[in-house]
Amino acid sequence: MGGCEIVVPPGWNVRLDILPxxxxxxDERKRRDRDHDEGDLVVTGFAAFGAVSISD
Known part of the structure; x- marks a missing residue:
């Protein structure tokens, strides 16, 4: 019953694999076109009664 905020560098490609x-x-960052599909950071897991947000 809470949340977490993950702060990453602006140029990182983040992939969320989370079951809320x-x-x-x-991902609350401004979108940018990326050259590759794989993530620099892959966040996996589940969020029960809370939120996970990505910011820079």
Whole structure:
């Protein structure tokens, strides 16, 4: 029943593989086109009654 904020450098490509249960998981950074599909950072897991947000 809380949340977490993950701060990453602006140039990183982040992939979220999170199952939110009564919560949310989102990348709040401004979108940029990337040359590759793989993530520099892959966040996995689940969020129950809370949120996971990515910011720079």
């Amino acid at each position: 249960i009564f919560g949310e998981a989102e």
